[in-house]
Amino acid sequence: MADFTGLLTAFRNKAPFDSTADGLQSIAKKGRFTVYMSDHEGHIAIVRAADMLNLGRNSVRRVKSKSDFTMDTAELGKMIDKDIKNGDTPFCVVAQVGSINVGAVDPLEEIAVICSERNLWFHADGACGAFGAALPEKKELFKGLEKADSVTLDPHKWMYIPYECGCILIRDQEKLRRAFSISAPYLRGTIPTEYTGIDYLEYGPQMSRDFRALKVWMSLKHYGAEGYRKLWRQNICCAEYMDKLVRESPEFEALHKPVLFIYSFRYFPNKYRIENQFLNETNVTLDQYLDQLNQNIADEIQASGVAFIMTTRIHGKVVLRMSICSHRTTPSDIKIVFDKLKQLGEEIDQRYINNQKPA
Numbered sequence: 001m002a003d004f005t006g007l008l009t010a011f012r013n014k015a016p017f018d019s020t021a022d023g024l025q026s027i028a029k030k031g032r033f034t035v036y037m038s039d040h041e042g043h044i045a046i047v048r049a050a051d052m053l054n055l056g057r058n059s060v061r062r063v064k065s066k067s068d069f070t071m072d073t074a075e076l077g078k079m080i081d082k083d084i085k086n087g088d089t090p091f092c093v094v095a096q097v098g099s100i101n102v103g104a105v106d107p108l109e110e111i112a113v114i115c116s117e118r119n120l121w122f123h124a125d126g127a128c129g130a131f132g133a134a135l136p137e138k139k140e141l142f143k144g145l146e147k148a149d150s151v152t153l154d155p156h157k158w159m160y161i162p163y164e165c166g167c168i169l170i171r172d173q174e175k176l177r178r179a180f181s182i183s184a185p186y187l188r189g190t191i192p193t194e195y196t197g198i199d200y201l202e203y204g205p206q207m208s209r210d211f212r213a214l215k216v217w218m219s220l221k222h223y224g225a226e227g228y229r230k231l232w233r234q235n236i237c238c239a240e241y242m243d244k245l246v247r248e249s250p251e252f253e254a255l256h257k258p259v260l261f262i263y264s265f266r267y268f269p270n271k272y273r274i275e276n277q278f279l280n281e282t283n284v285t286l287d288q289y290l291d292q293l294n295q296n297i298a299d300e301i302q303a304s305g306v307a308f309i310m311t312t313r314i315h316g317k318v319v320l321r322m323s324i325c326s327h328r329t330t331p332s333d334i335k336i337v338f339d340k341l342k343q344l345g346e347e348i349d350q351r352y353i354n355n356q357k358p359a
């Protein structure tokens with residue numbers, strides 16, 4: 001809903017006609033309205049938001065990314081200019097700020113420049129990672145975030161708040177109001193009240209709304225900014241430790257450097273890399289086998305109760321994805337999880353080998 005709010009606000013403020021009155025049905029509408037995000041790491045929540053706005057899922061254009069999974073902004077500029085030439089109306093660029101698979105942060109400063117040159121809305125999807133901007137040692141990584149028109153962040157992720165609590169920050173309050181303001185006789189009384197603060201009815205999709213802010217406020221009061229910084233550093237330290245264990249072990253393959261608290265990697269027995277030791281009675285390729293092996297490891301570690309680890313795909317390959325996003329996780333937990341993953345990998349691989357042997 002935070003991303004949806006961001007995209008709707010972007011659209012209301014950038015469409016070249018009164019989209020509040022006419023929606024997408026204005027006769028002034030020309031071409032397609034288009035949104036941009038990185039191809040590999042762009043989050044599906046943006047596609048869903050475009051869908052809910054009836055822009056069509058295809059309105060989200062995928063921009064090529066670099067080997068570090070961040071958006072290639074030269075490509076972004078070219079793509080936008082080409083679309084404009086073809087009669088489309090680009091209105092928003094979405095930067096990933098802590099991406100879902102690898103925690104990548106797009107080049108925010110460069111995206112800000114492209115948006116300001118072309119009068120586009122700069123939305124930062126920081127659902128996972130935007131809180132990292134509060135760490136002085138990560139200052140360089142988040143440079144340019146302060147230029148975003150809107151930033152989403154999920155307190156139910158990196159603030160450890162119970163489900164659910166999404167959040168959006170909008171630079172210009174009036175632009176947000178313009179997107180949602182609505183009135184009806186039954187919403188307004190004439191008796192004066194003492195309340196002069198903002199009426200959230202005018203600033204979001206909901207009329208009746210839950211008091212989600214309470215749990216955020218109480219957690220902030222409890223931990224304080226310094227308390228949170230300590231926990232965020234602990235999570236990052238755990239991701240870095242996992243990366244170290246993975247790189248030191250010949251049975252695992254590192255796929256990226258951890259930036260924040262998300263770390264993806266692959267179980268890849270060394271023997272299958274050194275020589276073509278992969279036993280193959282059926283027509284299974286090594287890549288297909290490794291996909292299945294990593295999926296089985298994730299399923300079995302979940303069933304074991306030791307850790308909840310899921311898989312994702314990176315460049316088409318099934319990999320293990322660790323989201324170290326609990327305030328209680330420490331490096332000793334990471335070691336336990338690593339050892340368990342290794343043990344499961346060996347067991348599952350051995351089971352496969354035994355099944356391949358002729359009876």
Ligand SMILES: *Cc1c(COP(=O)(O)O)cnc(C)c1O
Binds near residue numbers: 001
């Ligand atoms: C989690 C996430 C979202 C939104 O998903 P919710 O589960 O609804 O909070 C959007 N973008 C990114 C990058 C995310 O990680």
